[in-house]
Amino acid sequence: MPLLAFVVVHLLVALALPFLARRSTRAAFFTAAVPPAAALLWVLAHAGPVLSGQTVSETVEWAPLIGLELAFRLDALALLMTILVSGLGAVVLVYSDAYFSRGGGDARRSAPLLLAFAGAMLGLVLADDLITVYVFWELTTVCSFLLVGQAGVSRESRRSALQALMITSMGGLVMLLGFVVLGESAGTYRISELIEHPPTGGTTGLAAVLILVGAFTKSAQVPFHNWLPAAMVAPTPISAYLHAASMVKAGVFLVARLAPVFPNLPEWWLPTIVFGLVTMLVGGWRALHEHDLKKLLAYGTVSQLGFLMVLFGAGTHTGAMAGAAMLLAHGMFKATLFLVVGIVDHQAGTRDIRELSGLGRSMPWLAGVAVLGVASMAGLPPMLGFIGKEAAFSAFLTGARPDLLVDAVLVLGSMLTVAYSLRMLWGAFADKPELPQTTVKPATAGALVPTALPALAGVVLGVGYPVADVLASSYAEFFTPVVPYHLALWHGFTLPLLLSAVAVAGGVALHLGRVRLTAARDRLPRPLDAQRGYELIMAQLERVAVGVTGRLQVGSLPTYLGIILLTLLVVPGSALLLRLTVPDDLRGYDNLLQVPLAIVVVVAAAAVLRARRRLTAVLLVGLVGYGIGGLFIVDGAPDLALAQFLVETLTLVAFVFVLRRLPARFTQSGTAKVWQAPKAVIAGAAGILVAVAAVIFSGARQNPPESSAAFIANAEQGAGATNVVNAIIVDFRAFDTVGEISVLAIAATGMASLILASRHERRKRSTRVPSITVKTTTGLVEQPVKQHEEVRE
Amino acid sequence: MTTTPTRPSWTTWDAPTERWLLSGFCRDGKQRTVLLELAARVVFPTVLVLSIYLLFAGHDRAGGGFSGGLVAGQAFVLRYLAGGRMDDSSIVSLRPPVLIGLGLVIATTSAFLPLLFGGELLETAIHKVTVPLLGQVKLVSSIVLDTGVYVLIVGVVLDLLRTLGSGIEADVQAAERGQA
Numbered sequence: 014m015p016l017l018a019f020v021v022v023h024l025l026v027a028l029a030l031p032f033l034a035r036r037s038t039r040a041a042f043f044t045a046a047v048p049p050a051a052a053l054l055w056v057l058a059h060a061g062p063v064l065s066g067q068t069v070s071e072t073v074e075w076a077p078l079i080g081l082e083l084a085f086r087l088d089a090l091a092l093l094m095t096i097l098v099s100g101l102g103a104v105v106l107v108y109s110d111a112y113f114s115r116g117g118g119d120a121r122r123s124a125p126l127l128l129a130f131a132g133a134m135l136g137l138v139l140a141d142d143l144i145t146v147y148v149f150w151e152l153t154t155v156c157s158f159l160l161v162g163q164a165g166v167s168r169e170s171r172r173s174a175l176q177a178l179m180i181t182s183m184g185g186l187v188m189l190l191g192f193v194v195l196g197e198s199a200g201t202y203r204i205s206e207l208i209e210h211p212p213t214g215g216t217t218g219l220a221a222v223l224i225l226v227g228a229f230t231k232s233a234q235v236p237f238h239n240w241l242p243a244a245m246v247a248p249t250p251i252s253a254y255l256h257a258a259s260m261v262k263a264g265v266f267l268v269a270r271l272a273p274v275f276p277n278l279p280e281w282w283l284p285t286i287v288f289g290l291v292t293m294l295v296g297g298w299r300a301l302h303e304h305d306l307k308k309l310l311a312y313g314t315v316s317q318l319g320f321l322m323v324l325f326g327a328g329t330h331t332g333a334m335a336g337a338a339m340l341l342a343h344g345m346f347k348a349t350l351f352l353v354v355g356i357v358d359h360q361a362g363t364r365d366i367r368e369l370s371g372l373g374r375s376m377p378w379l380a381g382v383a384v385l386g387v388a389s390m391a392g393l394p395p396m397l398g399f400i401g402k403e404a405a406f407s408a409f410l411t412g413a414r415p416d417l418l419v420d421a422v423l424v425l426g427s428m429l430t431v432a433y434s435l436r437m438l439w440g441a442f443a444d445k446p447e448l449p450q451t452t453v454k455p456a457t458a459g460a461l462v463p464t465a466l467p468a469l470a471g472v473v474l475g476v477g478y479p480v481a482d483v484l485a486s487s488y489a490e491f492f493t494p495v496v497p498y499h500l501a502l503w504h505g506f507t508l509p510l511l512l513s514a515v516a517v518a519g520g521v522a523l524h525l526g527r528v529r530l531t532a533a534r535d536r537l538p539r540p541l542d543a544q545r546g547y548e549l550i551m552a553q554l555e556r557v558a559v560g561v562t563g564r565l566q567v568g569s570l571p572t573y574l575g576i577i578l579l580t581l582l583v584v585p586g587s588a589l590l591l592r593l594t595v596p597d598d599l600r601g602y603d604n605l606l607q608v609p610l611a612i613v614v615v616v617a618a619a620a621v622l623r624a625r626r627r628l629t630a631v632l633l634v635g636l637v638g639y640g641i642g643g644l645f646i647v648d649g650a651p652d653l654a655l656a657q658f659l660v661e662t663l664t665l666v667a668f669v670f671v672l673r674r675l676p677a678r679f680t681q682s683g684t685a686k687v688w689q690a691p692k693a694v695i696a697g698a699a700g701i702l703v704a705v706a707a708v709i710f711s712g713a714r715q716n717p718p719e720s721s722a723a724f725i726a727n728a729e730q731g732a733g734a735t736n737v738v739n740a741i742i743v744d745f746r747a748f749d750t751v752g753e754i755s756v757l758a759i760a761a762t763g764m765a766s767l768i769l770a771s772r773h774e775r776r777k778r779s780t781r782v783p784s785i786t787v788k789t790t791t792g793l794v795e796q797p798v799k800q801h802e803e804v805r806e
Numbered sequence: 807m808t809t810t811p812t813r814p815s816w817t818t819w820d821a822p823t824e825r826w827l828l829s830g831f832c833r834d835g836k837q838r839t840v841l842l843e844l845a846a847r848v849v850f851p852t853v854l855v856l857s858i859y860l861l862f863a864g865h866d867r868a869g870g871g872f873s874g875g876l877v878a879g880q881a882f883v884l885r886y887l888a889g890g891r892m893d894d895s896s897i898v899s900l901r902p903p904v905l906i907g908l909g910l911v912i913a914t915t916s917a918f919l920p921l922l923f924g925g926e927l928l929e930t931a932i933h934k935v936t937v938p939l940l941g942q943v944k945l946v947s948s949i950v951l952d953t954g955v956y957v958l959i960v961g962v963v964l965d966l967l968r969t970l971g972s973g974i975e976a977d978v979q980a981a982e983r984g985q986a
Contacts, residue, residue, distance in 0.1 A: 651868035655860075659876035663963065666883050670970040673978065734946065735866040742870060743948040750951065751913055754958050758906045761962040765903070768969040 014071055016085040016139050019052045023132025030125035038120040042110040045128040049102035052135060056087065056095045063092050064487045070141060070205070083148075086141035086205060089487035093337055094138035094266055097344040100470075101258040102131035104463045108352055109250040111460035112359060119163055119248060127254065130156040134259040138266060143192040143202040146270075147185070150231070150263060154181045157260050161247040173243040176547065180230050180240045181260075188227020188267075195220035195274075208273045208491060218280035224271065225284050232264025232318045235292045239543035242299075242311040249355030252307060256314045257348035257467075262340070265318055269325040269336060273491035276328055285326025290422045292319030297429025301523070302531050306354045306364040306441055310347070313390070313433055317343050320426060323419065324405055330492040335404035337485035338500055342389055342397040345471040349386035350437065352464040353379060357441055359460075360453045366440030371450040373442035379456055380442045385468035389475070391434040391520065392427060392513060397475040399513070400500050402427060404485075406509035407498060424512050424519075431520020436527060478502055571692060578699040586702050589709070596712030606647045614640035626678055631668040635661055652738040837890065846888035853881035861956050862949070871952035875959025882960075886967050890975065902965035909958025916950035 026048050034041035059069060070086040087095075106127060113120035133152035140146045155178075162174030196202040198220065199212035228234075233241035241261060245252060255261060268285060275281035296316030303309040321343065324336035356379055357372065358364040373380045389398035409420040474481045482500040489495075504510065523530065602608055617636040624630035638661035645654035724745055725737050734740035742750050857878035864870030900908070 652870070652873075655868050655873050656876070659873060659880065662880060663876060663883070663966075666880075667966055667970055670966075670974055674974055734948075736864060736868070736870075739864045739870045739952075742872075743951050747917065747948065747951055750955065751917055754913055754955055755910060757962060758910050758958060761906060761965050762903060765965050765969045768973055 014073070015055065016069065016071055016087060017073055017083065019048070019055070020085075020132055020136040020139070023048045023052075023135060024129060027125045027129035027132060030128060031121065034121040034124050038113065038116050038124060039110050041121070041124040042106050042113075045124050046103045046106040048128065049099040049106070049131050049135075052095065053099040053103065056092055056099065059087065060092060063087055064089060064483055066487070068205075072142075080202075081144060082142060083140075083145050084142035084203060085136075085139045085145070087139060088205075089484065089490075090266075090269055090337070091138050093341060093484055093488065094262070095135065097258040097262065097341065098131060098134045098138055101254065101344060101348045101467065102127070102134075104348065104466055105250050105254045105258075105352075106131075108253075108355070108460055108463035111457055111463075112250050112355055113248065122163060123160065123248065123251065126156055126160050127251065130160065130254065130259055134263070137263055141204050143196050143204065146204075146267070147189050147192060150188070150227075150267075151182065151185050153260055153263060154178060154185060157181070157244075157255060160251045160255075161244045163247065167246070170246045173240070173246045177240045177244050179551075180237050180547070184227040184230025184237065187230075188224050191220045191223025191225075191227065194223065204270060204274070207271075211274055211276055217275065218278060221275050221278055221281040222284065224267070225281070228264035228267045228322075229284075229288060230264070231267070232261050232322065233292075233315050234264070234288045234319060234322060235295050236543050236546070238292060238296065238315045239547055241315055242308050243544065245305070245307045245311050249307065249351060249358060252311070253348050253351030253355065256311070256351060257344045261314060261318060262344070265321045265325060265340065268322060269333075269340070269488075272325050272328050272333070276493075282326050282328055285322050286419060289319040289322030289326060290419065290426070292316065292322065293426035294319075294422065294429065297426055297433060298534075300433035301429065301436060301527065302534055304366050304440075306357065306366060306437060307351075309366075309433060309437055309440070310350055310354060313430070313437075314347060316426065316430060316433075317347070317390075320405070320423070323423070324408065327408065327419075328492060329408055330489050330494065330496045331404060331408035331498045333489035333492050334485040334498060334500060335401055335408050337488045338397060338401035338404055338481055341474065341481065341484070342401045342471060345467040345474075346386040346389040346396075346398060349382060349464060349468040349471070350390065352460070352467075353383045353386065354441070356456045356460050356464065357453075360456055361451050363451075366436075368448070369441055369451050370443070370445040370448035372453060373444065375450075375453050376442075376456060378461060379464070382461070382465045382468050383438060383442065385465075385472060387434045387438045389468075389471045391431040391517065393517065395472070395475045395502055397471045397478075397481060400475060400478055400481065400502060402513060402516075403504065403509045404498065404500055406512045407507075410508060420512070424516050427513075427516035428519035428523060431517050432523035432527075435520065435524040439524070475502070571688070575692065575695050578695050582695070582698055582702060585706070586698075589702065589706055594709070596709065599708070599712070604647050607644060610640050610643045610647065614644075624679075627672050627675060628669070628677070630679075631665065631672065635665045635668075638664070650738075652736065839888070842888040846884045850881050850885055853884070854878055857881070857956075861952060864952060865946055865949070871955030872959060874952075875956040876963070878956070878960050879963025882964060882967060886971050902961050902968050905961030905964060906958055907961075909954045909956070909961055911954070912957060913951050913954030916947070916954060919947070919950070 026045065030041050030045060033044060063069065068086055068088045070084070072085075073083040075081040075083050106124070109120070109123060109127065113123060130153060133149050133156055137146060137149035137153060140149060158174050158178040161177055162170050165171045165174070192202070194216050195207070195212065198214055198216040199207055199210075201207060230237045241256075244255065247255070272281070293316050296312045296314070296319060300309050300312035300316060303312060317339075321336055321339055324332045324339060354364055356376075357369065360376070361369060361372065363369065385396075389396035392399045392402035405423060406420060409416040409423065478500050485500055602611075614637050617633045617640065621630050621633045621637075624633060639658065642654045642657035642661065645651075645657055721737075724741055727745075728734050728737045728740040734744070857874045859874075860869035860877055861871055861874035862869075864873065
């Protein structure tokens with residue numbers, strides 16, 4: 014069970030970390046880095062057999078009765094994602110120690126949360142069951158909410174965290190619906206089985222669309238992309254992890270995972286390609302005008318995610334190869350660049366490109382690392398990013414016209430990518446003549462080494478492209494027809510190379526003309542803004558909620574009761590009228606004692622209506638209760654009668670307590686007179702309905718029920734009780750009893766809180782009067798023991 | 807607990823000097839009824855015993871944890887009515903929420919106990935012992951669950967006294983002093 018064990022260890026260590034973090038955050042971060050590192054090493058050790066087709070899989074029965082199981086499977090795609098999730102997780106955790114202030118609240122919170130996040134993400138990429146996927150999917154949503162929100166001190170962080178939570182969890186719910194449709198129509202929730210036998214039929218398209226909604230929200234595709242830049246309020250290491258390996262990669266991963274399940278299904282590939290391309294352009298365009306380095310990178314991520322969506326959604330062999338390579342490349346360079354920005358922000362105190370100048374000379378090592386990352390992002394050889402981009406351009410060179418259109422847009426998007434890559438490098442490190450030299454403290458090795466690692470990995474995988482090729486090929490095996498394509502640095506002078514050159518040249522040109530470009534963009538009208546749209550929708554939702562609540566919760570007891578009774582009359586009442594059979598052996602009374610008792614009850618109930626004083630009414634209602642208790646005795650139910658009498662007494666006492674604060678007489682407003690007749694009709698009808706139903710239901714029973722007979726037979730032997738009622742309460746149905754007293758406890762506590770809450774403020778304000786008989790601070794929440802001592806003095 | 811009146815004058819000669827209440831503080835002035843104080847003082851332990859009897863008798867006759875708890879609760883209600891705000895919980899030195907929680911804990915633990923002995927959840931064990939003078943006494947393990955119910959109900963009633971009883975009384979007094 015190694016796969017599940019790794020996930021569980023992640024989560025368990027995360028649970029224990031807060032205690033360690035209280036002592037030392039440094040120890041916490043380094044401890045937190047151990048599980049991801051171990052998972053990475055274990056996966057790499059198993060890489061050989063996995064890539065040759067021997068997948069590791071395991072299942073854990075979760076709820077066998079309803080066929081729920083946790084299934085995990087390590088195949089090529091899971092391997093690739095685990096390298097990202099665990100490798101970058103360990104890197105980010107080590108880096109965090111240098112980034113966060115030691116012992117600060119953010120550090121104490123982030124260490125366990127980041128590790129839990131890594132664990133949830135690991136579970137997600139290894140999952141081989143749709144429901145398992147969903148569970149871990151939502152776990153990552155919750156973790157990201159907590160990480161983005163941090164302490165929730167600033168309003169902005171709260172809003173961003175909530176926005177991320179709202180958008181991604183809504184998408185997640187839609188996705189769950191899609192999973193259920195898919196699983197039920199295919200008869201299995203196991204992804205590997207779905208890939209082997211792709212489902213067909215009308216519902217498959219629906220499932221595909223629903224699942225895509227989830228993937229798009231998670232991966233910040235247009236029109237859901239706005240939460241990702243907003244989430245930039247989080248500390249930089251967290252952003253790095255969000256963007257490079259987790260959260261937003263989950264959507265792309267899901268598309269990659271399920272693409273073989275929906276081969277050639279237009280509902281699947283059309284939205285992914287269309288939305289992916291739009292996202293790529295929108296993200297790239299927005300990134301060109303950002304001044305905040307983190308936001309620039311965030312829009313860059315949005316753009317790259319669109320790119321990945323296109324590659325995985327196409328469902329072709331070469332596209333899948335390119336997608337796998339780009340997925341790996343993007344994880345590496347995006348992690349590097351975010352960590353670089355984190356160091357810049359940390360050492361220079363700002364990450365605004367209008368304030369930074371001359372960092373290239375004061376931080377040459379950091380600039381070098383950043384160049385490696387940017388080169389991969391822009392797709393320059395010999396980086397992994399270049400290899401992926403070459404493959405991507407090749408994937409759509411099939412000669413069909415729509416494919417050519419896709420390729421053209423990809424080239425355009427790549428131009429934008431090159432342009433914002435340059436903008437980032439220039440913005441962070443260039444000498445700007447109009448700005449003074451920014452003063453920086455040199456970065457520590459503890460921050461630099463983790464930053465450099467992913468960048469170097471990108472170079473290594475680029476130069477050693479056969480490794481990347483094996484990884485990508487074994488994932489792309491799922492896609493037919495297999496086109497013999499291999500990732501390589503040099504394919505000869507081919508069309509993709511030309512396209513790459515065009516993209517780089519166009520990007521450089523865009524970068525050089527950046528000032529005019531921004532000016533032009535400022536002149537453009539902006540009809541659509543996703544962020545504003547989101548805020549508008551939320552505001553509308555709140556307005557509707559307020560309206561609905563205001564209409565439904567009018568706060569008038571007669572209205573509530575009237576609605577409840579009307580429902581009772583309409584639903585069961587109509588059924589009763591349709592099936593009305595009067596039992597033929599109807600008697601006036603069974604026992605002569607019933608007659609006076611019934612008269613007492615009826616008269617008391619009628620007298621309540623005539624009562625002018627509240628106390629009179631309460632006493633009369635009590636009389637009704639006692640009368641019914643008497644009827645119980647006559648019918649031979651002493652247990653029931655005892656409970657009825659006691660409860661009735663207590664109710665009376667409680668009523669009288671409350672009446673002390675109410676006016677002695679009933680007050681009648683003018684409007685109440687109008688409603689008197691309808692109220693009387695509803696009340697009378699409901700009363701008649703209940704009475705008739707009681708007679709008919711009790712008449713419908715011919716023999717004593719079997720369950721009662723069994724209870725009576727077993728009471729003496731099984732429960733050691735001759736009182737069957739009590740035997741039922743404490744033995745046969747003891748579980749119900751425990752449930753009921755829990756409800757009672759909750760109700761009592763809730764009632765007490767409501768009553769005491771209104772006085773809490775006043776009690777805090779009031780001054781203590783020394784004399785005991787008129788003490789204002791009541792002994793309600795004090796220790797009565799203390800009072801006791803005062804008394805005995 | 808007799809107190810000698812400080813100034814025996816014709817104004818106070820017929821005022822009762824005995825303190826009937828355990829707390830030693832009686833309601834002041836017009837609200838005080840000596841009869842009720844005396845009755846509460848006399849009846850209170852008896853009613854508690856009755857409630858315990860009901861708790862144990864419930865197995866073979868009418869009663870049980872619920873009824874027993876309610877009866878015990880009513881004993882406290884009587885004390886409150888006689889003595890007012892200063893008299894509630896001067897015997898039970900546990901705060902009502904603690905009592906409620908305690909009852910719930912007793913009930914749920916009794917539910918899980920049989921699992922330790924290899925039984926099922928909420929299983930009942932019956933044990934009969936012969937005690938001299940009393941004859942055969944039947945011990946049933948489900949009495950523990952019933953005790954939990956009993957304690958919880960007492961807690962609920964005391965909570966009611968604390969909030970609707972003393973709480974409202976405190977409100978009234980505060981209002982009289984113009985703080986409401």
